[in-house]
Amino acid sequence: MKIVQIVKERGPITGEQIADILNLTRATLRPDLAILTMSGILEARPRVGYYFNRRSANTLVSRAIAKIRVKDIKSLPVMIRESLSVYDAVVTMFTEDVGSLIVTNEDGYLAGIVSRKDLLKMAIAGGDLQKMPVGMIMTRMPNIITVTQEDTIHIAAQRLLNHQIDALPVVRTYIMPNGDERLEVIGRITKTNIARLFVELGEGGMDHT
Ligand code: ADP
Numbered sequence: 001m002k003i004v005q006i007v008k009e010r011g012p013i014t015g016e017q018i019a020d021i022l023n024l025t026r027a028t029l030r031p032d033l034a035i036l037t038m039s040g041i042l043e044a045r046p047r048v049g050y051y052f053n054r055r056s057a058n059t060l061v062s063r064a065i066a067k068i069r070v071k072d073i074k075s076l077p078v079m080i081r082e083s084l085s086v087y088d089a090v091v092t093m094f095t096e097d098v099g100s101l102i103v104t105n106e107d108g109y110l111a112g113i114v115s116r117k118d119l120l121k122m123a124i125a126g127g128d129l130q131k132m133p134v135g136m137i138m139t140r141m142p143n144i145i146t147v148t149q150e151d152t153i154h155i156a157a158q159r160l161l162n163h164q165i166d167a168l169p170v171v172r173t174y175i176m177p178n179g180d181e182r183l184e185v186i187g188r189i190t191k192t193n194i195a196r197l198f199v200e201l202g203e204g205g206m207d208h209t
Contacts, residue, residue, distance in 0.1 A: 003032055004052065007042055011051035018050070064201070070156055071149040073197050074170050074187035077102050082111045082135030086122050089114055089134045100167045102185055103138045110146070110169055110183040112138035146171045147189060153197065156189045166191050 006018055015033055019026045033050065036042040040056040078096045080089055082103045089101055093116070105111040114134055122129060122137050146169050147156045159168055170187035 003029070003036060004041060007050050008052045011042075012045065012049035013051075014049040061201075065154055066152055068153045068197065069149065070147050070151045070153060070170055070187070070189055073153060073193045074149070074189055075193060077169065077185045077188045079104050079185060080114075080134060081106065082138065083133050085130050086119060086127075086132045086134055086137060087129040090119055090123075090129070093119070098167075099190070101134075102167075102169045102188060103134055103140075104185065107182070108184075109174070110141060110144060110171060110185050111135065112140035113144055113167065113169065114138040115166065141183075144169065144183075146183065148172065149186065153189075153194065157194050160189075160191060160194070 002022065003018060006021055007013055010017075015026050015029060018033075019029050022029070033042070033044075037044050037050070040053055040059075042050045043053050044050050078092070078098045079102045080092050082105055092101055093099070100113055100115040102110065103112040103114055112135065114137065118137050118139070122132065145159050145163050145165060147159065149170060149172070156168055160166070167188055167190045169183070169185050170189060171183040172186055174182045174184045176182060
């Protein structure tokens with residue numbers, strides 16, 4: 001990393017000059033320089049020296065991102081039963097400090113999702129929030145956008161953006177004895193998870209390269 005930093009700042013630069021800066025001999029550096037040029041991170045031109053290959057740095061970033069999976073960054077799901085009231089949903093959203101709630105049916109499987117604006121709409125409409133079940137106002141299955149644990153975070157981020165939503169339930173498919181499929185909720189991914197990962201990657205804190 002030190003070599004790459006030096007070449008980024010001062011390239012093109014010769015092997016001798018890099019060795020001088022690091023107080024090492026040219027021979028000691030030879031294997032490191034060989035790896036860095038073979039992997040395409042640095043390029044070497046005869047009689048010019050080493051310089052940093054920006055395109056390969058981009059590929060390294062995308063390769064690192066492609067390896068991170070939903071299971072690596074998911075949060076615990078925050079859920080509510082569909083028979084509970086809209087009022088209960090507002091209270092849960094405040095106590096759990098989240099922007100959307102995953103709604104489950106009475107068997108505990110994914111039924112829908114309810115967001116801040118869904119609840120605000122009901123508040124404006126002015127019904128009895130204590131009597132109205134959250135199942136009546138949620139966005140429901142099969143229109144819920146989900147991810148699985150093994151999906152890459154790149155796919156998760158694409159779904160959040162493409163569908164203009166803030167949260168995705170992380171699900172596992174459960175086949176009922178009669179062959180019907182149900183989705184079991186095992187986590188959630190929000191824009192906050194993606195932002196947190198972005199910060200960690202920026203600080204070099206998550207080792208996925
Ligand atoms: P906000 O209400 O703060 O704008 P979202 O952008 O997440 O929050 O939600 C926008 C709409 O999309 C809401 O009606 C919500 O019910 C719905 N929605 C949220 N998440 C999903 C999802 N994963 N799949 C399908 N619909 C969703």
